[in-house]
Amino acid sequence: MENKHxxxxxxxxxxxxxxxxxxxxxxxGETIQKATTHVGYLHRGFxxxxxxxxxxxxxxxxxxxxxxEPDPNEANFAMAVxxxxxxxxxxxxxxxxxxxxxxxxxxxxxxxxxGQSGSIGLYAVGQWAIADRDRILDxxxxxxxxxxxxxYIYPGGVRRDLPKDFLQxxxxxxxxxxxxxxDYDDIFINNASFxxxxxxxxxxxxxxxxxxxxxxxxxxxCGVKAxxxxxxxxxxxxxxxxxxxxxxxxxxxxxxxxxxxEMDQSLHxxxxxxxxxxxxxxxxxxxxxxxxxxxxDDTWVKVESARGEFAYYMAGDGSEKIRRxxxxxxxxxxxxxxxxxxxxxxxLSDVALIMNSxxxxxxxxER
Amino acid sequence: xxxxGFIQEQKTLEGDLNSETSHRNSVDYLMNWxxxxxxxxxxxxxxxxxxxxxxxxxxxxDAERLGIRGAATPRxxxxxxxxxxxxYKTLRRIIRTYEQMSNPKYxxxxxxxxxxxxxxxxxxxxxxxxxxxxxxxxxxxGCMPRPESILEGFIALQKEIGAxxxxxxxxxxxxxxxxxxxxxAVLGKKVEPAYDTDWYLYxxxxxx
Amino acid sequence: xxxxxxxxxxxxxxxxxREDLYKVTIKRDRLFELITMLRNEFxxxxxxxxxxxxxxxxxHFALSYMLTTLDRKHTFMVQTMINRENASMKTLxxxxxxxxxxxxxxHEMYGIDFIGNKNLKELSLENWVHTPPLxxxxxxxxxxxxxxxxxEGREDNVDTKVEMKRLRALKKAAKKAKEDAKxxxxxxxx
Numbered sequence: 001m002e003n004k005h006x007x008x009x010x011x012x013x014x015x016x017x018x019x020x021x022x023x024x025x026x027x028x029g030e031t032i033q034k035a036t037t038h039v040g041y042l043h044r045g046f047x048x049x050x051x052x053x054x055x056x057x058x059x060x061x062x063x064x065x066x067x068x069e070p071d072p073n074e075a076n077f078a079m080a081v082x083x084x085x086x087x088x089x090x091x092x093x094x095x096x097x098x099x100x101x102x103x104x105x106x107x108x109x110x111x112x113x114x115g116q117s118g119s120i121g122l123y124a125v126g127q128w129a130i131a132d133r134d135r136i137l138d139x140x141x142x143x144x145x146x147x148x149x150x151x152y153i154y155p156g157g158v159r160r161d162l163p164k165d166f167l168q169x170x171x172x173x174x175x176x177x178x179x180x181x182x183d184y185d186d187i188f189i190n191n192a193s194f195x196x197x198x199x200x201x202x203x204x205x206x207x208x209x210x211x212x213x214x215x216x217x218x219x220x221x222c223g224v225k226a227x228x229x230x231x232x233x234x235x236x237x238x239x240x241x242x243x244x245x246x247x248x249x250x251x252x253x254x255x256x257x258x259x260x261x262e263m264d265q266s267l268h269x270x271x272x273x274x275x276x277x278x279x280x281x282x283x284x285x286x287x288x289x290x291x292x293x294x295x296x297d298d299t300w301v302k303v304e305s306a307r308g309e310f311a312y313y314m315a316g317d318g319s320e321k322i323r324r325x326x327x328x329x330x331x332x333x334x335x336x337x338x339x340x341x342x343x344x345x346x347x348l349s350d351v352a353l354i355m356n357s358x359x360x361x362x363x364x365x366e367r
Numbered sequence: 368x369x370x371x372g373f374i375q376e377q378k379t380l381e382g383d384l385n386s387e388t389s390h391r392n393s394v395d396y397l398m399n400w401x402x403x404x405x406x407x408x409x410x411x412x413x414x415x416x417x418x419x420x421x422x423x424x425x426x427x428x429d430a431e432r433l434g435i436r437g438a439a440t441p442r443x444x445x446x447x448x449x450x451x452x453x454x455y456k457t458l459r460r461i462i463r464t465y466e467q468m469s470n471p472k473y474x475x476x477x478x479x480x481x482x483x484x485x486x487x488x489x490x491x492x493x494x495x496x497x498x499x500x501x502x503x504x505x506x507x508x509g510c511m512p513r514p515e516s517i518l519e520g521f522i523a524l525q526k527e528i529g530a531x532x533x534x535x536x537x538x539x540x541x542x543x544x545x546x547x548x549x550x551x552a553v554l555g556k557k558v559e560p561a562y563d564t565d566w567y568l569y570x571x572x573x574x575x
Numbered sequence: 576x577x578x579x580x581x582x583x584x585x586x587x588x589x590x591x592x593r594e595d596l597y598k599v600t601i602k603r604d605r606l607f608e609l610i611t612m613l614r615n616e617f618x619x620x621x622x623x624x625x626x627x628x629x630x631x632x633x634x635h636f637a638l639s640y641m642l643t644t645l646d647r648k649h650t651f652m653v654q655t656m657i658n659r660e661n662a663s664m665k666t667l668x669x670x671x672x673x674x675x676x677x678x679x680x681x682h683e684m685y686g687i688d689f690i691g692n693k694n695l696k697e698l699s700l701e702n703w704v705h706t707p708p709l710x711x712x713x714x715x716x717x718x719x720x721x722x723x724x725x726x727e728g729r730e731d732n733v734d735t736k737v738e739m740k741r742l743r744a745l746k747k748a749a750k751k752a753k754e755d756a757k758x759x760x761x762x763x764x765x
Contacts, residue, residue, distance in 0.1 A: 012460050015410040015439050020417070020457065040699035041457045042414065045490045047684075048708055048715050052489065061486055067418050083593075114421065130425040137422075148418055148511050210645070213621045213673045231647040232595045298628070300596055300641060300652060313626045313639065328624040328641075336676040363415075366699040456701045483726045491708055491715045492700065495723050553722065555702060 003029030012041055016352035018115055019067070019362040021335070027348060035343040037335050039366045046367040047325060054320045055081055055155060055292050063149045065327055066364045068111050071104035072305040073327075074153040079234065079301045080314035080325075081155035084294045092280040093157035094236045099170070099273045100143075100152060101235075101303070102266045106177070107136045108306035109263050112359065116256065117188055119352035120197050125188045132180060135173060142166065157283035167274050174267055174274075181263060189260050198253040202342055202354045205250065212337055215330045216308020217262075218358060221255040223248040228304040239276075242269050252357040262306075293320050305330065307359035329364030395531060402445070402471065403528040405434045406521070409444035411464065413457050416450025416477040419511045428514040435521060441467040446524075449501070452480035452493045455554060458500060462550060463559055465501060472536050473504045473528070475520060482508055499549040502535035584609060598652040606655045607665065610640065614670075618644045619651050622671040627681050631711040634659055636685065640667070657687070666691040684709040 011022040020041045026034040046065055050058045062077045063070035075097060082089065089097075110133035117125035137147040142163060144150040152159050188194060204214070206222040219226040227244040229237040245261035247254035286292065294316025302311035308330030317323040335358075342354060412420060424430050424437065438444040441464050449461060465472070476497050479485040484495035497503055504527065507520035527533040539546060550558050577589050584605055590598045601609055613619040619642040628637045635656040642651045657664055666689040668675040676698075678689040683698050686707040697703065706713045 012413075012457070013409070013411040013441070013464055015437070020412055020414070040697075040701060041454060041460070043454050043456070043492050043699035044452060044487050045492050045708060045715065048713075049487070049490055051711075052715070064415060064486075067415050111421075126421075127426045130421050131427045134422055134427050146511075147513065210621065211671075213623060213671070226647055228647075232650075298598075298639075298652075299592060300650060309623075311624065311641075313624065313641075315628050324626075324628040326624070326626040328626075332676060332680075333673045337673045459701075488725075489716045489719055491713075491718045495719075496726050499724070 010351055016119055016355075018355055018360055021360070021362040021365075023339070023343070023351065025343070025348070025351070030348045032343050032346050032348065032351075035340050037339055039335065039362050041366075042363045043366040046327070050322055050325045052321065054289060055294070055322065056289050058322055058325070059154055060151055063151055064363075065367055066305075066310075066329065066361055068361060069104055069108040069306055070149055071101055071153065072303045072310045074150070075101060075235075075303050076301055076310060076312040077314075077325075078153050078155040079303070080299055080312050081294070083299045083301065084297055084314065084316050085155070085292070087156055087284065087286075089157055090280050090282065090284060091236070091278045093282045095273055095277050096158050096162065096282065097153055098235050098237065098240070099270065099277075100140075100150070100158075102270050102273070103136055103139065103170075105306045106263060106266050107133045109259055109266075110136075112259060112306070112356065113184065113188065116353070116356040117194070119356050120194060122188065122191065122194065125184070128184070128187075132177070135176075139166075139169065139173060142169075154283070156286045157281070159283070161282050167277060170270065171274055174270055177267055181260075181267075185260070189256060194256075195253060197350075197353060198256060198357075199249075199251060201252045201350055202346070202357060203249070203251045204338070204342070209250075213333050214308075214338060215333075216305075216359065217255045217258050218308070218334065218338070220244065220246045220258045222250040226309075228302050228309050232302070234301075234303060240269055240272050252353060255357050290320060293318060294322065298324075307331065307361065308334075310364075327364060327367055329361070331358075331360045331362070331365050334358045335360045335362070335365055399529050399531050403525040406473075406525070407438035407443060407445045408435060409441055409447045409464070409468070410437045410439050411447065411461075413449055413453065413461060414451025414478070414480070416448070416511060419514055419517065420448070420450065423514040423517045428518060430518060430521065433518070433521060433525070441465075442469060444468055445471070446473045446475055448475045448477055449481055449497060449503075450477040452478075452485060452487050452490075453497065454492045455494070458494060458550075459554055459558060462501065470536050471533075473524060473533055474501055474535060475524060476503045476506045477512060477517065477520070479508045479510050482506060485510065494553060500546060500553070502538045502546070504533045504535045580609070580612075583612070592652075595648060596650050596652065598654060600654045600656075603655045603657055603664075606640075606653065607667075609653060610642065610667070611670075613642055613651060613653070618646075619649075620645050621647075622667065622674055623650070625667075625674060625677040625681060627685055627687065627709075629659075629685065629709065629711045631659070636662055636687065638664065638681075638687075661688075662686060663688040663690055665689070668692055683707065686710065 006027045007024065008027065009022050009024055010017065012020050022038045024036040024038060025032050049061060059077060063074050065073050110129045114126040114129040140150060141147050143166065144152040204218060204222055206224060209219050209222050210224065215226070223246055225244050225246055230244055242265045245258050245265065247257050296316060296318045298313065298315035300311060300313050302309050310330060311328040313326040313328070314322065315324040338358065339360065343351065346354065422428055447461070447465055447468065453461065465474070480487060480493070481497040484493065487493045488495065494500065505520050505524045507516055509516055524533065580589065580599065584601060588600045592598055621643045623641040623643050626639045630637060636659060638655050638657055640653045642653065643649070662685065664687060666674065666678055668678065675692055675694060678692050679695055679698050681687050682689060682695045683700060684707055689695065
């Protein structure tokens, strides 16, 4: 009996996609012949909005470019403005920024675990992961006032100093996390059903990954030791000691192992930051709002977010408004060049698995 | 006691939610009670607000104790949560999904972007006032609303359902020309997205 | 490396922005030659991004290509200026696969025609018939005010500037009245 040709939309209203995008699939039976990605459901015209705003007005909307992990956006924006305007940030502010970025990375990895396990059917992991992520969001709420969109890292430093005994609560959370992540090993990473589904699925070769400009865990799962924190260190990462975990298989399971190892490294970095936090001011004296002019210059800054290398291009033009800010998130190339290649020959039930493993986040593709 | 501004508005909104006297007979009362105790939410994260939906529906803030759980298909869902801003492309899909849901159905508008455009008030690709295009039952504002606020919104929606007042779906059917005119003004004559393949034909309709 | 580029392309415009970021501005017809030289001889193998800035006062777009070395330690920003009217450029997607999606994005937002790109369909917008949005002549607030309506304000809504002026005038009048009363008291006491 012959298989049937069908074209379906793995569409925007679907419990198995990360965010709000759709993939148009040409199927023969259950095997995918051709995949076309459609994004644009979340297009707000960020780059146009930023051109109408001064620095402090733009800082309030910049964190909403990437919804699961807003802090790398704020850090990038602050670093770009500081580079254009020639400002130096105090050491205490830099350490606090590193702490916020690493906590945000941990929270994003928990969200990834919830998504990845939900795509296979292990719903218990999702319940645990979202609840543990909430503990980190409690710390953020104490520090910045909001759970999700912090608006804390401002060009010139951070918005306010740490509350009393905050570092002690961070240390308690780190102790709890170290024990808790072993439970996740038992239920998720070493789970036989996850291994059966994930090993050998979505394999990417090393040469292709380097040539096509893939970033993040896609590169690290293929064996390339790529990490912006080590290659082009920013903030105080050159003073901190950590490793970059890699695997060689290049499939979904290898990327999951890399992410799990990165969570351990994040805990290690946070311990060092808590121990080494210097005293001092957190914000330098800044020019007033309407008079903060950016020179006619441009720059390219990047940070390492939980999904890969996140880069901004910023150009000023001598007035107080920003002339151009372009966002280059990790998902632009992953969602088009990589996903359309990888899904050819895959099964329909593996689409959600592969999408979660690549870490595709639609808001940063179409801004 | 007369309050001004925000507090007075809150009181007028919640004031007559407590009166459960607007149904005709006990069958109506029972049907409304059944409906409000089991709300199925469509699994569709349309915008920013989708990031505070997993915490609401999982074990910490646990919306399932109120009877709220997710449904994957619009045919079986009761509530569509419009979580945040709506770009034109998403608006087309939301309208089509809303029309696929069966009555009675409710719309919960989450976030300040549905009220008056929010912080994307000068964006060329988002709509500013959701009420012009879809009938809204309950607004929850904030950016992002906390999970406790979302639960409060659900409880207020349950009270409205119990009192027989959440009839926005009827308003949509009665005033369809008004909504359709607004939708076409923004989206063009062709409001439905272009799905030009027929899935039930052998080869997708390519060679028919 | 800089000397070779300077001599070969007759340009002095190489800037070292940070220790890991270099920038060069080059004429449009020699752009691909430079990119090929950087890729083959100096190890800048990966294309990271293609960006565009609209300098409407000077009448050109500034296209920038970001290339990174194999060990990801250095980035080279190659910038070229193209005309604003009938903007077009040869495509890089034969050499780098990821250039296709980046050029598609720029085509939609700026109206730049990339010759040879196989897929220049719409990416984020749907059925967009107005000017490409990121061009400086497209005024987004005017567009919003023409196509959409906002919610009306409350009945007791006042314009902030008008209200502030009124409050300031009241305060000034009160202060003046107090001073007048004090002066009158002094006079009476005399």
